[in-house]
Amino acid sequence: MSTHTPESGTIPSMDSSNTRRDATRRKLFEAAVTLIAEQGFSSTTVDEIAERAGVAKGTVYYNFASKNVLFEELLRHGIELLATSLQAAADEVTDRGGSRIDALDAMIRAGLDFISRYPALTQLYVAELWRTNRAWQSTLMVVRERAITVVENVLREAVEQEELSEEIDIPLTASALFGMVLVAALDWQSYQPDRSIDDVHAALSRLLQGRVSGRSAEGP
């Protein structure tokens, strides 16, 4: 059991000392993440963010140096959460002797959990992650690295344990897995929100485990 509390379900708490200031910052994060996910960074105004957070505009600038800085901190904060959650899922499986393949499967589940819990945050990453020439480009590089590395590590261990062929291309496979879960989950949220997470997870597992092509399940 981890120590983090889910709070309101929109954006999680920080390392969370309980000062008044932190509460304000959290409210601002919550407001910003949904607005920016919907409208994009540039068409979201600071006045809107302040209003949705129930705070005066001056307060935004008392807490963050600029709109850009607010956004960067949001990005960093969010990715830390995802990486931690993926890592925890993988560790939990391997610690009790599960295979690396099982760990991968657990990470897929953790990814789906994350996306369904913080859809706005996810949309926001997708929208920004492959852009170039933006102020927070370098922040995003770090952020991406942090998440992908977790997946790559498990893949690498799996190859070492001979659970996976040593022919696989680790970085590329990690990206592909990431994309598979990401896009499937976003489509799920946008177009079939009624389906259960187990359902979606099962479909992705099947695809990954190669039970899709070849009808191999019918063999003896």
Place this chain on the structure above:
Amino acid sequence: MSTHTPESGTIPSMDSSNTRRDATRRKLFEAAVTLIAEQGFSSTTVDEIAERAGVAKGTVYYNFASKNVLFEELLRHGIELLATSLQAAADEVTDRGGSRIDALDAMIRAGLDFISRYPALTQLYVAELWRTNRAWQSTLMVVRERAITVVENVLREAVEQEELSEEIDIPLTASALFGMVLVAALDWQSYQPDRSIDDVHAALSRLLQGRVSGRSAEGP
């Protein structure tokens, strides 16, 4: 052999009567697609687009009713190209008696080709496709539908031909495949642009065909 000419390699020609006006519109598309991919829609100004296209601002409004309309036409134009190219790849394989699995593989290749030829266009779709509350939402729904349907059809035929398990979830698998190719390709372009397309294609094929997990090649 199709009749379309690749033009400059940034954005393809339309059905293209060769009037002066069409040439201008094409220049504007080219300029807009790269700028918007880099900076996003809202932070790209009409002045920038005009300048990069080498025309006056008024010309933009002579050719398009508004900045929004310019963008919508860009989206529609681009997706038509992708859908056509995927369909052509699939047809080409099945017409000469290849399996549906081979057709899927050909579509992956076509997807990679497309993304490497029009990276800016691709970035732009990714950034906008899962946003809500935007002016061109309905356009995007249509656009998405158009591309995903092509993949779903091949999957459905594959199930009918008993090349794929009837247990698979067709819409979700289509999304997942789409995402796999998309994210892998974007990462390839952004972070390892030197790798050959064959290399990337091979890695994705391996993942899809289930040759990744289980080391099945070693079995007795």
Place this chain on the structure above:
DNA sequence: TCCCTTGCACTGACTGGTCAGTGCAAAAAG
């Protein structure tokens, strides 16, 4: 041959509005 007209495509200065960020005095909170 020259001049005038017509209409299409394009031009770029200008307008009206928007928005990030500031400054400050006074009120809450702790």
Place this chain on the structure above:
DNA sequence: CTTTTTGCACTGACCAGTCAGTGCAAGGGA
């Protein structure tokens, strides 16, 4: 008393969209 928040007026840069006017090629009349 210090830290944080409020409310609000203000500035200056920036930007979508407008519009009166230019350039130019084709036609037609004399």
